[in-house]
Each structure stands twice: as structure tokens, then as C-alpha cells.
Amino acid sequence: MKLLDGKVVLITGASRGIGKSIAEECVNQGATVAFSYLSSEERAKALEAELSANGGTVKGFKSDASQFDQAQELVDQVIEAFGTVDVLINNAGITRDTLLMRMSEQQWDEVMNTNLKSAFNLTKAVQRPMLKARKGSIINMSSVVGVSGNAGQANYAASKAGMIGFSKSVAQELGSRNIRCNAIAPGFIETEMTESLDQKVVDEWRASIPLKRGGQPKDVADLAVFLGSDMSAYITGQTINVCGGMLM
Ligand code: NAP
Numbered sequence: 001m002k003l004l005d006g007k008v009v010l011i012t013g014a015s016r017g018i019g020k021s022i023a024e025e026c027v028n029q030g031a032t033v034a035f036s037y038l039s040s041e042e043r044a045k046a047l048e049a050e051l052s053a054n055g056g057t058v059k060g061f062k063s064d065a066s067q068f069d070q071a072q073e074l075v076d077q078v079i080e081a082f083g084t085v086d087v088l089i090n091n092a093g094i095t096r097d098t099l100l101m102r103m104s105e106q107q108w109d110e111v112m113n114t115n116l117k118s119a120f121n122l123t124k125a126v127q128r129p130m131l132k133a134r135k136g137s138i139i140n141m142s143s144v145v146g147v148s149g150n151a152g153q154a155n156y157a158a159s160k161a162g163m164i165g166f167s168k169s170v171a172q173e174l175g176s177r178n179i180r181c182n183a184i185a186p187g188f189i190e191t192e193m194t195e196s197l198d199q200k201v202v203d204e205w206r207a208s209i210p211l212k213r214g215g216q217p218k219d220v221a222d223l224a225v226f227l228g229s230d231m232s233a234y235i236t237g238q239t240i241n242v243c244g245g246m247l248m
Helices: 017-028 041-053 068-082 105-133 144-148 154-177 199-208 217-228
Strands: 008-011 032-037 058-062 087-090 136-141 179-186 239-242
Touching: 008 017, 008 068, 017 032, 017 041, 017 087, 017 217, 032 041, 032 068, 041 058, 058 068, 068 105, 087 105, 087 217, 105 136, 105 154, 105 179, 136 154, 136 217, 144 154, 144 179, 144 239, 154 179, 179 217, 217 239
Parallel strands: 008 032, 008 087, 032 058, 087 136, 136 179, 179 239
Antiparallel strands: none
16 A cells, blocks of 8 residues: 555646656655646656656646636646546746845746745635545645745745745635645755755755755655655644754
8 A cells, every 4th residue: 555545646847856756756656646837848748758657647737837727727637637636736936036126026926926826726726626525635835935034035935935824724724624735845955946056055055954965856755745645634734844954
């Protein structure tokens, strides 16, 4: 018996990075996986093929998580393909880092829409099927900077803090229907999102982390699997850090 046997998991933004690793681990744990991407069509097809070849039931969908109508359409398509959504993982996210002094309205809006509004869009869309099933697990990919703030990331930190407030509210609203909602707050995880950072900044970061290394996508994926599974049946409304002790 695997941890996610019989569950349908929908992950936003799984063509690469943390989302991709979550898709891989969910398949390893027996889940049927639907995932979305925005522009990485080839990578999405490759992931679908790779995981299907390993015996998984996996389908990628091109869908912009920041768009309300597309989120509803995505969930409709997933239900048509797989019958339900048991676990929703709101993972899609972007950065547009700069100091507030230089931050444009567009940079603010893009980050808020992709990171925070997307969680609203997808949660609204899965609410009905989850209520009908009287069960569900919603996992929102926040960040340690949503808890601590970070200079140069006012838009990103605000979006990630918003996801924590959103998760706690959803947990309170839907708990009586056996629908759980938690946030994951990764620290410094080595993906394309962090690749563009200055090497000196990365080295300083690693040195300041108690576990003395950056996190790997699988470190985050393992928690997502746990929160999606019935092993976490009594956990809701929580924000759990995956940060090597960076934030305590
Ligand atoms: P990444 O490597 O940049 O991948 C981002 C993923 O999101 C891609 O699959 C991308 O699809 C997708 N995406 C972006 N905009 C989208 C949209 N509008 N609709 C649908 N999909 C969209 O990022 P990552 O490092 O894996 O981060 C994943 C999540 O973890 C993000 O929410 C991020 O904020 C959070 N996080 C990351 C770190 C870190 O250190 N890496 C730390 C804390 C939190 P395309 O490939 O098609 O563009």
C-alpha cells in the first residue's frame, strides 16, 4: 500500500523545479497526477511521457493559473479525465525581484496574480468536488519570506504571506467538511528560480543554514506527499517550513 494510492492529485506549475519533483513523488506513491504548466510545453510532454513509462497515470495541461476562467476549465478537464480531485497543490509561482523604489505596478500585479490569485482561482474550482466528496487536501506553496519578509521581494513576500492567511481561512471554513488546507514554506531550494542568484549570495546563504546546504526539490516534495496523504489526517491550517533550519 502506497501513501497516495487511489488519490487524484492536481499540481499547478509542474513542468520543472519543485512542482516536477512533487509530480514524480506523487506517482511513486501511487497517485494519479494531473499537472499544469504555462509555457514549457516540451518539458511538460517529456515529464508526462517519463512518468507514464514508469507505470504512472499522468496528464499535463497548459493552463494559466493566474486566470480565473482557465482554472475552472482545468479542474473541469481533470474531473472529466480522472473523475475527481482529492489533493490540490497550488505550486505555480514567479519572482519579479527588485527594491520597492524600482518596483513597477506590473511587477507587483504579475507576482500577486500568479502566486496568490492562482491559489484562490484553483481552490474555488476544486471546492465543489471536494465538498461533494466530503474530503480533500489543499496545499499552498508559500515561502519562508512570506513569514519573515525580505528586502527586494516586497511583492513576492506579500504574495506568500497572503497564501498563509488564505490557507488558515480555508482550513477554518472547510474543516467541518473534512477538507484540510496547509501551507508549505520552503527556504532556499535549488531550482531555476534560484539559479539566477549571485554565487556569493548563494554561498552566504548555504553557510547560514544550520543544515549547511540548499534544499533539493525532493525535500519539499516529500512534505507535499505527506500533507496530501491520510498520514496527515489531523493536520490543517498549518504552515510548515522546509528550510534546513534557516527560519525557526
Ligand atoms: P520554477 O523552477 O521557476 O518553476 C515554476 C513553475 O511554475 C514552472 O513549472 C512554471 O511553468 C510554473 N508557472 C509559472 N507561472 C505559471 C502560471 N501562471 N500558470 C501555471 N504555471 C505557472 O520555481 P520553483 O523554484 O520550482 O518554485 C515552485 C514554487 O515554490 C513557487 O511557488 C515558488 O515561489 C515556491 N518557492 C520556491 C523556493 C525556491 O527556493 N526555489 C523557495 C520558496 C518557495 P512554465 O515552466 O511553463 O513556465
